[in-house]
Amino acid sequence: MAFYQDPPVLAHGYLSDRVLKSYLQRVMGEGPLAEIAGELEHMGELASGELFALQQEDRLNEPTLTQYDPWGRRIDHIELTALWKRAREVACQQGLVATAYDQAHGALSRVHQFSLVYLFEGSSDVYTCPLAMTDGAARTLLAHRHPTLSERAVPRLTSRDPASAWTSGQWMTERAGGSDVGLSETVASPCEDTAQAFGCDKPYRLEGTKWFTSAVTSDMALTLARTAGSPAGGRGLTLFYLETHHEDGSSNGIRVNRLKDKLGTRKLPTGELSLTDTLAVPVVGLGHGTRQIAPMLNITRTWNAVCSVGAMRRGLALARDFAGRRAQFGASLSDQPLHVDTLAALQAEYEAAFHLAFWTVELLGRHEVGEASEHDLRLLRLLTPLAKLTTAKQCVATMSEVIECFGGAGYVEDTGIPRLLRDAQVLPIWEGTTNVLSLDVLRAIGTQRTLPALSETLSMLREDVRDGPLQEVAQAALRAFTHVQAMLDTLKPGSADEQRHARRIALTLGRSIAAGLLVRHGQWCLDHLNDRRPAWAACRFCAHGLDVLIPVGDAVQSRGLGTDVTD
Numbered sequence: 001m002a003f004y005q006d007p008p009v010l011a012h013g014y015l016s017d018r019v020l021k022s023y024l025q026r027v028m029g030e031g032p033l034a035e036i037a038g039e040l041e042h043m044g045e046l047a048s049g050e051l052f053a054l055q056q057e058d059r060l061n062e063p064t065l066t067q068y069d070p071w072g073r074r075i076d077h078i079e080l081t082a083l084w085k086r087a088r089e090v091a092c093q094q095g096l097v098a099t100a101y102d103q104a105h106g107a108l109s110r111v112h113q114f115s116l117v118y119l120f121e122g123s124s125d126v127y128t129c130p131l132a133m134t135d136g137a138a139r140t141l142l143a144h145r146h147p148t149l150s151e152r153a154v155p156r157l158t159s160r161d162p163a164s165a166w167t168s169g170q171w172m173t174e175r176a177g178g179s180d181v182g183l184s185e186t187v188a189s190p191c192e193d194t195a196q197a198f199g200c201d202k203p204y205r206l207e208g209t210k211w212f213t214s215a216v217t218s219d220m221a222l223t224l225a226r227t228a229g230s231p232a233g234g235r236g237l238t239l240f241y242l243e244t245h246h247e248d249g250s251s252n253g254i255r256v257n258r259l260k261d262k263l264g265t266r267k268l269p270t271g272e273l274s275l276t277d278t279l280a281v282p283v284v285g286l287g288h289g290t291r292q293i294a295p296m297l298n299i300t301r302t303w304n305a306v307c308s309v310g311a312m313r314r315g316l317a318l319a320r321d322f323a324g325r326r327a328q329f330g331a332s333l334s335d336q337p338l339h340v341d342t343l344a345a346l347q348a349e350y351e352a353a354f355h356l357a358f359w360t361v362e363l364l365g366r367h368e369v370g371e372a373s374e375h376d377l378r379l380l381r382l383l384t385p386l387a388k389l390t391t392a393k394q395c396v397a398t399m400s401e402v403i404e405c406f407g408g409a410g411y412v413e414d415t416g417i418p419r420l421l422r423d424a425q426v427l428p429i430w431e432g433t434t435n436v437l438s439l440d441v442l443r444a445i446g447t448q449r450t451l452p453a454l455s456e457t458l459s460m461l462r463e464d465v466r467d468g469p470l471q472e473v474a475q476a477a478l479r480a481f482t483h484v485q486a487m488l489d490t491l492k493p494g495s496a497d498e499q500r501h502a503r504r505i506a507l508t509l510g511r512s513i514a515a516g517l518l519v520r521h522g523q524w525c526l527d528h529l530n531d532r533r534p535a536w537a538a539c540r541f542c543a544h545g546l547d548v549l550i551p552v553g554d555a556v557q558s559r560g561l562g563t564d565v566t567d
């Protein structure tokens, strides 16, 4: 009889997730966890059942842009595919944004919300992108305490009713400014003719091009534009609120010139937009737009970190299942030491990434209910870029290996496996590339004295550890951290040398703190669940290397090996 390979099968998204379940047992405790377990189970079931099946069915479909109706009117209609339409309903009904604002579990409400997001991510084909921006917009409007706009938009952004819920865009990137947002050229002029817009006085009209705007089907957006006479750079930009359509359904002067043809995130309509006479209102006075939009950036960066670990979890679940179904050289892959060792390495990276992302989520949750100490706030400022940049890199590396775990099948589109790598590749790019976020880490260290808070935390994480191998990992984490501190002491703040080392500094900090967090969880699992697997993951993660610094002198060689090279 001819041989046919069985495809991988997904186990229940939540019930099979040892890492999430043990984490929630530790941080929430049995009582509160029991209150949300039903929701998590339902989301896990949707993700590994209905949505996973729909993802496969919908695989070849992509959003389409129709610019004109049959009679020549400009309509710019974007038709989403079936998966995204269903993902939108599920996201609203399961409160993927709302849960954070209901705050039913106080400081742990963000843990609650992001556990749902993490379970949803793998089957959403990046519907998490509009959700992240929606969450970011709600948080930004509330942070700036704009009564009219908050009252108007936040209930819609956080709605559980698909019929009335809104999503928001975050329109920042222009042709001149991708990372350097301060180069934005969109101009804002005060309206002479309109007394009000969106219930606010003194609206402006925007004129310009937004070059890379994800999820262009949003109902509103936060964006940046320059008013007359304002200084150059981010200081001269103003944060504006706009709605994409007028009350009568007509466009608010927004044209979708074309959709981007991207490497991945193919279900996500990313557009090039022209704004002409687009009504908008300032969210918080004029100027300092980059600073004012930072709450949004920090929320979407947290989503990025959680989605990185959600994606890693999905890739590993498929690869592990497949290893039990695929036999080569007379044995199942799951019985072959080298394959098992390869999966163990990926698992260790994922578990470390998980704790890094979710610790950031815990800090955010404490901050939002006013329970964060000064120490927590400093950590949050540093951890947000660290978690984003570290987990995104881990996700891409993991997905590349996951593809390889399937051999040739992983390289063939209709298995659905190649998408994992393509979609992962956006995670280190958007919301600030690894290098831009590494510079943000230096900014957070330099201006907000965040490093002492991290040092205290690493020492504290080490104190509670009694298991021998875990103590060694905690020591290694502290050693790597101390190395960063020593290196920073030798580098002049703002110097070319400091910049040259920024990525390695950030990654060493990210990996050290991830190791420290995994050590704490490993000890807890030994004590409470008699489970050694997180401790093994911690040892394995540490063995991959926490400290990626190179000596200052050697890094100088990057000049000759970098852009100066001519042959």
Ligand code: MFK
Pocket (backbone or CB within 6 Å): 128, 129, 130, 132, 133, 170, 171, 172, 173, 178, 179, 180, 181, 182, 214, 233, 234, 235, 288, 290, 291, 292, 294, 295, 297, 298, 300, 301, 303, 304, 307, 430, 431, 432, 433, 436, 440, 443
């Ligand atoms: C699955 C998850 C999906 C996620 C959704 C993705 C949707 C995709 C949508 C997008 O991709 S939108 C485009 C995203 N673009 C970026 O993230 C821009 C990346 N560039 C940066 O982050 C730069 O660091 C930055 C533009 C902020 C630098 O700009 P500037 O003009 O050089 O600003 P500067 O002077 O460094 O900072 C201005 C102020 O903002 C300073 O405060 P002060 O005015 O009080 O001195 C900074 O401290 C503050 N600031 C900057 N970044 C901050 C921040 N404050 C808090 N948190 C931050 N992260």
